[in-house]
Amino acid sequence: MASPASSQKIPQRNNFFGFKSDDSIHVGKVSLSERSHDRRIIILLSITPIWTLLFTVTPVLINFHGVVADLYRILEPTVSLPLHYFIMITSEVFIDPTQEGRKFLFGLTERSLLNIWFLVGAAIYAQGCGMHSTAIAIVNDLLPNQEIDEVAIGYYSYATGYLIMTWAQLFAYRRQKxxxxxxxxxxxxxxxxxxxxxxxxxxxxxxxxxxxxxxxxxxxxxxxxxxxxxxxxxxxxxxxxxxxxxxxxxxxxxxxxxxxxxxxxxxxxxxxxxxxxxxxxxxxxxxxx
Known part of the structure; x- marks a missing residue:
């Protein structure tokens, strides 16, 4: 005769990374209503690229110099990084209480892993922004009409950081329906x-x-x-x-x-x-x- 514990069905994951998991996260297990949850995600998905586009396109059309240029470039990651983080933590991995304490990889919970993943990308992004801003300032003030490698390195650094952050977001939402x-x-x-x-x-x-x-x-x-x-x-x-x-x-x-x-x-x-x-x-x- 099977014991109650042995007869209890335990959900199994078909795939470690959860892309084909039977116990897929579905909006509705959390206290947020479906509509308000979706609205929050849509707002974040809309305003985040708008903010970054403002700081990508404007310097192409307007030539900034001096302190104004420095403040302008500092402002972009100061706002865009929290916006990207809010996109990730709006996933149910972060707001579903059943996800708390569940070990995922290397003894870390999925939330901890995603936080580390995102922070690595954010650090590279911020460093790239700083390097690029410094290189542009040097070109503007000391080496006009010349190319220096740090400009391109800064570009590639913050682009790489940006991609790492978006991969964390995709991973966080991979099961969410x-x-x-x-x-x-x-x-x-x-x-x-x-x-x-x-x-x-x-x-x-x-x-x-x-x-x-x-x-x-x-x-x-x-x-x-x-x-x-x-x-x-x-x-x-x-x-x-x-x-x-x-x-x-x-x-x-x-x-x-x-x-x-x-x-x-x-x-x-x-x-x-x-x-x-x-x-x-x-x-x-x-x-x-």
Whole structure:
């Protein structure tokens, strides 16, 4: 005769990383209502790329110098990093009390692992921003119309940090399911958030030396597996059943379209300065960033 303990069904995970887990997290186990939870995510997915875009596009159009330029560049990560963190901790991994204390990897809970993961990306992002700002200041004040390696290194550093943070977000939401959006306004803002992320990726890509090529490779490497996962989950074309994952896929698709149009328009994988677009002080100037 089986004991009550042995007859009790214990949920099993089919996959360590949870991509095909039977006990997938589903909005509704937490105290937040479905609608307010989705609304919070959509707001974060919309305002985060808007904020970063302001600090990506404005220096291209306006030539900042001195203390104003320094304060302007410091302000971007000061706000964007918390916004990205809020996106991650809005996942139910962080707000579902049943997730507390569950060991995940190396003796860490999933929350602890994600926090460390995100902080590593945030540290690289902040260091890259600082290096880039310092390099630009040196170019503007001491080495006008010259290229220095630290400008590109700063670019690649904060881009790498940004990607690491978004990977943490994708991992945090990998199992989270939603009932879908039934509001036209919610759907529009959700899609708009994804498009804005795509515009952000594309605008950064054309700033990088060899950026368009690298971003196309990145979008394909990340976007194709994400598309396959969403398609196999039968939610790829749903109205927000995988709210965050679908939003990022919209962003990757938008990036790919914009960058391919850019490559066709300029005749190759060229960055903005190499084609002389919005360059102040000569075609080789780096003072606009």
């Amino acid at each position: 939603h009932d879908g959006l039934d509001s036209l306004k919610g759907i529009i803002w959700w899609i708009l958030g994804g498009i804005l992320f795509g515009i952000l990726y594309a605008s950064v890509a054309i700033e990088f030396p060899r950026g368009p090529l690298l971003v196309i490779i990145y979008v394909l490497v990340i976007g194709i597996p994400l598309s396959i996962f969403l398609f196999n989950s039968k939610v790829m074309f749903s109205k927000g059943r995988r709210l965050v994952l679908q939003s990022y896929l919209i962003g990757y698709a938008t990036t790919l379209v914009i960058v391919l149009i850019w490559v066709a328009a300029v005749g190759g994988f060229k960055d903005r300065k190499s084609v002389g677009l919005f360059v102040k002080g000569g075609s080789n100037s780096t003072t606009t960033n």
